[in-house]
Amino acid sequence: MQSLSNNNVIAALEAGGTKFNCALLDTELNLIVQAAFETTTPAHTLAAVRDFFRETVAAHNTQLIAMGIASFGPIDLMAHSPTYGYITTTPKPDWSNTDICGYFARELNVPITFDTDVNGAAWGEKVAGAAHDLSDFIYVTVGTGIGAGIVVNHQLVHGIRHPEVGHMLMPRDPLLDSYTGCCPFHVGCLEGLASGKSIESRWGVPGKLLRADHPAWQLETQYLAQMCANLTQLLAPQKIILGGGVMEQPQLLQMIREHFLVCLNGYGPAAVLERTEDYIVKTHLNGMAAILGIAELALSQLDQEGL
Amino acid sequence: MQSLSNNNVIAALEAGGTKFNCALLDTELNLIVQAAFETTTPAHTLAAVRDFFRETVAAHNTQLIAMGIASFGPIDLMAHSPTYGYITTTPKPDWSNTDICGYFARELNVPITFDTDVNGAAWGEKVAGAAHDLSDFIYVTVGTGIGAGIVVNHQLVHGIRHPEVGHMLMPRDPLLDSYTGCCPFHVGCLEGLASGKSIESRWGVPGKLLRADHPAWQLETQYLAQMCANLTQLLAPQKIILGGGVMEQPQLLQMIREHFLVCLNGYGPAAVLERTEDYIVKTHLNGMAAILGIAELALSQLDQEGL
Numbered sequence A, B: 001m002q003s004l005s006n007n008n009v010i011a012a013l014e015a016g017g018t019k020f021n022c023a024l025l026d027t028e029l030n031l032i033v034q035a036a037f038e039t040t041t042p043a044h045t046l047a048a049v050r051d052f053f054r055e056t057v058a059a060h061n062t063q064l065i066a067m068g069i070a071s072f073g074p075i076d077l078m079a080h081s082p083t084y085g086y087i088t089t090t091p092k093p094d095w096s097n098t099d100i101c102g103y104f105a106r107e108l109n110v111p112i113t114f115d116t117d118v119n120g121a122a123w124g125e126k127v128a129g130a131a132h133d134l135s136d137f138i139y140v141t142v143g144t145g146i147g148a149g150i151v152v153n154h155q156l157v158h159g160i161r162h163p164e165v166g167h168m169l170m171p172r173d174p175l176l177d178s179y180t181g182c183c184p185f186h187v188g189c190l191e192g193l194a195s196g197k198s199i200e201s202r203w204g205v206p207g208k209l210l211r212a213d214h215p216a217w218q219l220e221t222q223y224l225a226q227m228c229a230n231l232t233q234l235l236a237p238q239k240i241i242l243g244g245g246v247m248e249q250p251q252l253l254q255m256i257r258e259h260f261l262v263c264l265n266g267y268g269p270a271a272v273l274e275r276t277e278d279y280i281v282k283t284h285l286n287g288m289a290a291i292l293g294i295a296e297l298a299l300s301q302l303d304q305e306g307l
Helices: A042-059 A100-108 A117-128 A190-194 A196-203 A215-235 A252-264 A270-274 A289-304 B042-059 B100-108 B117-128 B190-194 B196-203 B215-235 B252-264 B270-274 B289-304
Strands: A008-015 A019-026 A031-038 A063-071 A112-116 A137-142 A146-152 A239-243 A280-282 B008-015 B019-026 B031-038 B063-071 B112-116 B137-142 B146-152 B239-243 B280-282
Touching: A008 A042, A008 A100, A008 A117, A008 A289, A019 A042, A019 A289, A031 A042, A042 A063, A042 A100, A063 A100, A063 A117, A063 A289, A100 A112, A112 A117, A112 A289, A117 A137, A117 A146, A117 A239, A117 A289, A137 A215, A146 A190, A146 A215, A190 A196, A190 A215, A196 A215, A215 A239, A215 A252, A215 B215, A252 A270, A252 A280, B008 B042, B008 B100, B008 B117, B008 B289, B019 B042, B019 B289, B031 B042, B042 B063, B042 B100, B063 B100, B063 B117, B063 B289, B100 B112, B112 B117, B112 B289, B117 B137, B117 B146, B117 B239, B117 B289, B137 B215, B146 B190, B146 B215, B190 B196, B190 B215, B196 B215, B215 B239, B215 B252, B252 B270, B252 B280
Parallel strands: A008 A063, A063 A112, A137 A239, A239 A280, B008 B063, B063 B112, B137 B239, B239 B280
Antiparallel strands: A008 A019, A019 A031, A137 A146, B008 B019, B019 B031, B137 B146
């Protein structure tokens, strides 16, 4: 069992739009060393990540047995696709059609496990966070964009792409909210109406500069509560975990729970109606969810393949 | 292997709000005999179903080894709940708190497999219909109500209840549609806006009496296309299969496909955008989906339990 030998390590990468978080972990998922690199161009950022892993693996006298990459998207996860392992049609300058998996497979010569940033984070919640041992739950990040990782029957949902919860079309009362959203594709999708980008576009300043009693938070509450209501009706998860920069507003969580109950209006699973404070929660993994999740997924894939 | 002995049979029941469809099938899921009984009171309807199965099992000289029940809801599917196997808080007169599984377990003395009518139908599509061999798909019935069975990674989604897609809150433009829906719980949920009941409530006549060019079908198209768009963004299934009385309107399917593409506006998996006619389809199982699905689930459960 190579994976149990005590100098084996896993490289975990959370590839985000702002920075690339890198961590080297042992096979018990203990953190050995961590670093972050700014997301500039693929040539620069990928090389910095490669050099970090090469150097730290050598410096700690370890052997790299696998790498997990949890990436911003959209990404291609279809095993037989010619662009499997690519960041595909992202509007982010320079990053469209970047073969991120191929790069690290070649440069570090290890098997790669690839998934979305939010799937990585969702799995991290299962491994070490608020979803420990749960079979059915949803992790939603509300940051610059909105995305979700969904676990059903103890497995991540992929389908023929990966969930894009941010593009769910939402109820919106034009008399109460004349703003139609900042999404270039959709009028009135969740990300267009409730992402950090939309808050800034709607009010002219970033959310972190708005007072706690600013009307922005009522609208934000309404859309995120509707989102939680729809996810509950569609999938009846055991828990919804919220993360991302927008959720750092301390007043928001309780406001969402209360409006969520207004949205359900008594129609929902008893556990959800009665213990909403255990049902809609915030992540408490301090930004480590995706790193832990994708490392565990990489390790599991090794085990499944008998390496 | 008792289940392969050639006189073993499965009882399959699709418990609907209008009628209870019953079928006796062999262990290859071939139909032996079928009947339907009107849904009146539990005492009358359940006894009629019991008598049918007792008599046909005896008449065909067979041995009943399992029963599958696919029921209208809401139902309790939580294994450790005191009301597991019950039809719970249905507004249907007399049927609230009906222990449908307990009744047949006692009266027919067989193991019971229990699920929603739409989960049964979804599984039937996998066994014998449009979802043959697919890992990820959704079956939606648009009839008196709206419900869905969802399959992810080859398994039915249950969560802590079962999907209630009909109660998803929908975008609605009050300038184009002033009707807020017929749902007693929600303003603007899918079932309230687009079920057969809502069509009748909105226009004063049942949908089947409305002309093919009646404006009702534009609204119906809009809401069902939005539903398909949201299901696509959330779960990226391989196929969405539509059934139910409302979908018998022949003009509706193509209208939904076209408006669905308008809703996505180019943002979706390539296979979905390019081959929408293979992606959004109608059931072609002629009302047998739930019977076949729940029979297969009953048989699988026997196999899993090694009986």
